[in-house]
Structure formats: C-alpha cells, structure tokens
Amino acid sequence: MREKKVRELISDNDVRIVSKSKRGVYAKIIYYVSGVVLSLLFLFPILYMISCTTKTDDQLAHQAGTLLLFIPDITNVGTTFNNFSILFTSKYNIGRYALNSLIYAFIVIILNIIINGLAAYAISKLRFPGKKFFNFIILFLIVVPVETSIIPLMVICQNMLGLKAQLSVLAIILPASISIFNIFLFIQFFTSIPKEFEEAARMDGANTLQIFFKVILPLSKPILATVAVFCFIGVWNDYLWPTMVLEDDALFPIQAALESIKAKRGIETGQIMASLIITSIPIFVIYIAAQKYIIKGFGSGGLKL
Amino acid sequence: MVTAALIIFAVFLLIFGVVVFFDIKRAKKHQIKYTWRRTLTAFLLLLPATVLAFFFVLLPILYSLGYSFTSANLLKMDRVKWNGFTNFMKIFADKAFLRGMRNTAIFVILVVPLQIGLALGLALFCNLKMRGNTIFKVCFFAPVVVSLVITSFLWSIIFREGSGGMLNSLLINMGIIKEPIRFLTDEDNSMLWIVLVSAWQGCGYQMLIFLSGLSGIRKDLYEAARMDGCNAWQRFKKVTLPGLRPTMVFILITVFIGACRIMIQPMLMLGPDYGMTVSYYMYNVAFSDNLVGRSCAVALLMTIFIGSITFIQRKILGGKKS
Numbered sequence: 001m002r003e004k005k006v007r008e009l010i011s012d013n014d015v016r017i018v019s020k021s022k023r024g025v026y027a028k029i030i031y032y033v034s035g036v037v038l039s040l041l042f043l044f045p046i047l048y049m050i051s052c053t054t055k056t057d058d059q060l061a062h063q064a065g066t067l068l069l070f071i072p073d074i075t076n077v078g079t080t081f082n083n084f085s086i087l088f089t090s091k092y093n094i095g096r097y098a099l100n101s102l103i104y105a106f107i108v109i110i111l112n113i114i115i116n117g118l119a120a121y122a123i124s125k126l127r128f129p130g131k132k133f134f135n136f137i138i139l140f141l142i143v144v145p146v147e148t149s150i151i152p153l154m155v156i157c158q159n160m161l162g163l164k165a166q167l168s169v170l171a172i173i174l175p176a177s178i179s180i181f182n183i184f185l186f187i188q189f190f191t192s193i194p195k196e197f198e199e200a201a202r203m204d205g206a207n208t209l210q211i212f213f214k215v216i217l218p219l220s221k222p223i224l225a226t227v228a229v230f231c232f233i234g235v236w237n238d239y240l241w242p243t244m245v246l247e248d249d250a251l252f253p254i255q256a257a258l259e260s261i262k263a264k265r266g267i268e269t270g271q272i273m274a275s276l277i278i279t280s281i282p283i284f285v286i287y288i289a290a291q292k293y294i295i296k297g298f299g300s301g302g303l304k305l
Numbered sequence: 306m307v308t309a310a311l312i313i314f315a316v317f318l319l320i321f322g323v324v325v326f327f328d329i330k331r332a333k334k335h336q337i338k339y340t341w342r343r344t345l346t347a348f349l350l351l352l353p354a355t356v357l358a359f360f361f362v363l364l365p366i367l368y369s370l371g372y373s374f375t376s377a378n379l380l381k382m383d384r385v386k387w388n389g390f391t392n393f394m395k396i397f398a399d400k401a402f403l404r405g406m407r408n409t410a411i412f413v414i415l416v417v418p419l420q421i422g423l424a425l426g427l428a429l430f431c432n433l434k435m436r437g438n439t440i441f442k443v444c445f446f447a448p449v450v451v452s453l454v455i456t457s458f459l460w461s462i463i464f465r466e467g468s469g470g471m472l473n474s475l476l477i478n479m480g481i482i483k484e485p486i487r488f489l490t491d492e493d494n495s496m497l498w499i500v501l502v503s504a505w506q507g508c509g510y511q512m513l514i515f516l517s518g519l520s521g522i523r524k525d526l527y528e529a530a531r532m533d534g535c536n537a538w539q540r541f542k543k544v545t546l547p548g549l550r551p552t553m554v555f556i557l558i559t560v561f562i563g564a565c566r567i568m569i570q571p572m573l574m575l576g577p578d579y580g581m582t583v584s585y586y587m588y589n590v591a592f593s594d595n596l597v598g599r600s601c602a603v604a605l606l607m608t609i610f611i612g613s614i615t616f617i618q619r620k621i622l623g624g625k626k627s
C-alpha cells in the first residue's frame with residue numbers, strides 16, 4: 001500500500017517537473033489552441049442558431065458569407081424579443097405545444113414509476129407461484145428490439161383498442177408508461193433493500209401498498225430520479241410516434257409541432273431558430289440539474305440515441 | 306386480428322398455468338409455503354404492467370412477425386390474408402428499398418469508424434491532465450443534448466441550397482468552392498452530410514463512455530511501460546487500446562445498431578427521394594402505400610440482420626479478451 005502511494009507521489013512530481021519545463025509551455029499552448037478550435041467546430045451550429053435569433057432575415061442576408069453570422073447582435077433587443085414573442089401568438093402557439101409535452105411527460109413519469117415499480121416490487125419482494133414465468137418474459141422482452149414493431153403498435157392502438165380521435169392521447173401515454181427496462185432497473189434496486197425495513201413496517205400493521213409507497217419508494221430515490229429523467233427526455237424528444245397516432249394538431253407535443261411551425265407562411269429564419277431554442281431549453285436544464293443520474297443511466301445503457 | 310390476440314393470450318395463460326402448477330408441486334416437496342393472500346396481492350400488483358406489456362410490447366412484436374407473411378393493408382385491416390413469402394420477393398424487387406439498402410450501407414460504413422474514431426480522439430484529448438478540460442468536455446457533449454429533430458432542422462437551414470445558404474455562402478466567400486453545393490438534393494452524395502451531422506451529434510456520448518473506460522485502466526501499467534522505454538504511441542498501442550477493449554466492443558455494437566436504424570435525420574433533411582434508408586422504407590411503405598405486411602417484412606429482415614451481426618461482433622471481439 002505504502003509502496004503504491006510513494007510511486008504515485010513520484011509520478012505526480014514527474015508530471016509537475018515536465019509541465020514546468022519549456023516543453024510543457026509549448027504543449028500547453030498547443031493543447032489550448034486545439035481545444036478551442038475543436039470546441040468551435042463542435043459548437044458553430046449552436047452558435048449560429050443563437051445568433052440567428054437576434055437578427056431579421058434581411059440582416060442575415062446582408063451578412064451572408066461572413067463570420068458575422070456567428071456573432072449575436074446584442075444591440076438588436078427589439079428583433080430578438082420579437083423573434084421569440086411571436087412564437088407565443090395564436091399563429092404559432094408554441095406555448096400550448098410545450099404545455100402538451102409537459103403534461104404528457106408528467107403523467108408518463110407518474111404512471112411509469114407506479115406501474116413498473118409495483119410489478120418490480122412484486123417480483124423482487126413477494127413470494128408467489130409463477131414468478132419464473134415473469135422473470136423469463138422480462139429477459140425475453142429486453143433482448144428483442146422494440147423499435148422495429150412501431151407499425152404493428154400503431155395498428156393495435158388504432159384498430160384494436162380504438163385509441164383514435166380524442167382517445168389518441170392515450171396512445172401517447174399508455175405505451176410510454178410500460179418499460180420492461182425500467183422494471184429490470186427497479187428489480188435490481190429493490191433486491192438491494194434489506195428485508196428488515198419491510199418487516200418492521202409489517203409489524204406496525206402496514207399493508208403491501210402502504211409498504212411500497214411509504215417504505216420502498218422513499219428508499220429508492222436515486223433510481224426514481226434516473227427513471228424520471230429518462231422518461232422526461234424520452235417523452236419530450238419523441239417525434240415520430242406522436243405524428244403517427246395524433247390526428248388533432250392541438251394535441252401535438254412540441255417536437256411534433258416544430259415541423260408545422262417551421263412550415264408556416266412568412267416565418268423568418270430567426271423565428272425558426274427561436275422555436276428550436278425554446279424546445280431545447282428544458283432538456284438543457286434537465287441535463288444540468290440531473291447530471292449525476294444521467295451519467296448513471298449511461299452506464300446502464302438507458303439512453304436511446 | 307382480435308382472435309389472434311385472444312389465441313396469443315390463451316397460449317400465455319396456459320404456459321403461466323403450467324409454471325404455477327409446477328411451482329406449487331415443487332413447493333410441497335421443499336415445504337415452501339405460498340399464502341393465498343400474498344399470491345393474490347402479487348398478481349394484483351403485476352396486473353397493470355402485465356396488461357400494458359401484453360398490448361404494447363409483446364403483441365406488436367408477435368404481430369410484426371405474423372404480418373410479414375400476410376397481405377395486411379392499413380386501409381383494410383379486417384381482411385388480412387396469408388401470402389407466404391410474397392412480401393419478401395416484392396421488397397427486393399422494389400427500387401426504393403434497394404436505394405435504401407445502398408444508402409444505409411454507405412451510412413453505416415462511413416459513420417461507424419468516423420464516430421468511434423472521433424469519440425476516441427476526443428476522449429484521449431479530454432483525458433489529458435490539464436486545467437479546463439471539463440469545459441472542453443461540455444462543449445463536445447453539447448450536441449448530444451439537442452434532439453434529433455432539432456439538429457435535423459438546424460442543419461437543413463445551415464445546408465440551405467443556393468448561394469444564400471449559410472454554409473454555401475461561407476465556403477464561396479472563403480474561395481473553397483465556386484458553385485454552391487447541392488447539399489440536400491444530390492442522390493449520390495447527400496448521405497455524406499447525414500454522416501457528418503450524425504457523427505457530430507453522437508460522438509460526445511461515446512466520448513463519455515470512452516472516458517469512463519480510460520479511467521478504469523491501471524495507472525501503474527503506463528508507468529511500467531514508460532520504464533521500459535515505450536514512447537507515447539507505443540504506450541497507446543500496448544496499454545490504452547487493450548485496456549479499452551471491453552468499452553470498444555460495447556461502443557462498436559451500440560453505434561453499429563444505431564447506424565443501421567438511421568431514419569429521422571434523412572427523413573427530415575432529405576425526404577424519400579434522396580434520403581431513403583431501410584428504416585425509412587419500413588415507415589414509408591406502411592404510411593404512403595398502406596402496406597403493413599411489407600413494412601413488417603422489412604422489420605423482420607432488419608431484426609435478423611442486426612441480431613446476427615451483433616452476435617458475430619460479440620464473438621469475434623469478445624472472444625479474444627478471455
């Protein structure tokens with residue numbers, strides 16, 4: 001142990017000596033210059049998106065072909081305000097679509113946690129005959145890719161269950177509320193919770209549902225956060241499925257509505273860019289606020305790209 | 306359609322009954338006690354998830370399999386007839402599908418090495434012990450956060466054609482090109498731009514996975530290699546790459562599968578004429594032509610292809626490790 005520490009100290013010193021030498025200075029300059037260039041290469045579309053919202057179409061046409069395109073025009077407060085605020089008027093109505101998305105996401109998160117959590121609780125904590133059957137089904141369904149069955153899913157929703165017209169909202173919510181992968185995650189987490197917690201609650205006369213909501217769920221905050229974050233990202237970013245099942249434009253979630261917003265007559269580039277930014281903001285906020293849980297989800301391969 | 310669902314339901318109920326029967330029989334032998342109350346609560350707790358999973362996960366998979374061999378049509382779903390392998394023959398006679406295969410193949414062949422190479426390079430760059438590398442990490446990761454739809458719209462504005470388009474005007478002014486490039490309406494080359502956009506958006510995610518892989522490599526191996534007089538390149542080849550092998554297998558498989566499914570970006574940026582891919586065909590043939598049977602046949606082919614390639618990759622790359 002001590003030997004290892006000593007070795008670490010020596011190697012640390014080594015690095016410091018090297019970085020203090022002249023060669024180190026050049027290396028630093030090269031590092032930072034290439035880092036900045038690479039970052040700009042990665043960020044230029046996003047910079048362009050932001051800078052466009054501060055300009056009118058005429059100004060953009062005027063600046064075409066120059067690097068001014070990437071620099072936001074801060075003095076143009078009026079145009080910027082107009083580009084964003086016009087989206088909330090009844091012509092574009094982006095506020096309504098954003099609200100739709102938020103409502104869908106909220107309901108899906110709640111249902112997802114309750115439905116999949118209860119199932120996982122039964123499988124991991126209760127003793128009943130036929131458990132093997134459920135374990136096997138979960139393993140089978142996790143391996144089979146689900147995305148390729150999107151067309152039959154639509155046929156089932158519309159022709160068999162009749163989730164059309166006003167009921168089509170259910171076609172957005174219900175299929176998103178079941179996730180075999182989340183059941184799997186919950187099972188893994190619940191089995192790590194010691195039996196004593198439950199037994200103590202049972203002694204106090206709590207029934208199974210009470211145990212689940214009052215003992216198990218409060219103990220599973222990290223996994224709940226992970227599931228909630230990925231549910232939110234999934235519902236907010238979903239584009240294809242809503243356009244397939246929803247008929248009424250007023251029910252569209254925001255990503256699906258972007259296409260019709262973009263195609264409206266007389267919309268300017270700056271306004272399209274503003275709508276893209278408004279749509280991205282919640283996801284950016286989630287990523288910043290829930291970094292810890294998202295990284296955890298990466299490890300388990302929870303994010304679909 | 307409903308009868309098929311009932312039959313499937315009956316079959317699963319039967320299998321479940323058999324499992325329960327054997328469990329109870331075995332329980333008597335090993336003197337495990339099931340209480341009625343506990344069993345009933347467990348079934349009740351499992352009920353909502355089971356119902357939803359039956360309709361929205363299991364049935365679509367089985368129906369997808371079944372419809373591949375029928376003449377299912379979106380407009381007359383009540384009259385579905387078996388037609389053997391007709392769908393599969395028709396697929397391979399369809400020019401749109403062949404174009405989709407070609408485009409998907411081009412995309413996969415180009416994007417997999419590009420995206421993984423970029424991700425590895427960026428990961429090595431961010432792994433250097435320098436001040437401020439977190440900022441660079443955030444910059445490289447930023448495109449991952451933006452959704453596919455938004456990046457598609459954003460890039461189609463950047464790629465706007467004619468000399469007024471953003472990238473075109475920039476390239477012309479810098480003297481790199483003379484004529485504006487037809488980025489999005491060129492049957493031969495449009496897929497290349499999708500490759501670039503896709504790699505740009507995706508590689509930050511793989512970079513993070515590579516970084517966690519890099520942090521798992523023991524530091525003393527580098528020390529030992531340095532003692533033995535290895536230069537940076539040799540250390541990379543002899544220590545870093547072998548240490549990243551499990552990460553590499555995982556990334557290769559996930560990127561490959563993701564690339565085979567490419568659909569949203571060509572759909573939103575190029576449309577069916579220039580951006581047909583296999584997934585896109587699967588969607589388009591069901592929606593524009595109402596041919597659910599044919600669409601499911603494509604889905605079946607894709608599943609088989611992706612499954613077998615994944616299996617082979619895991620065998621080849623995973624086998625050497627042990």
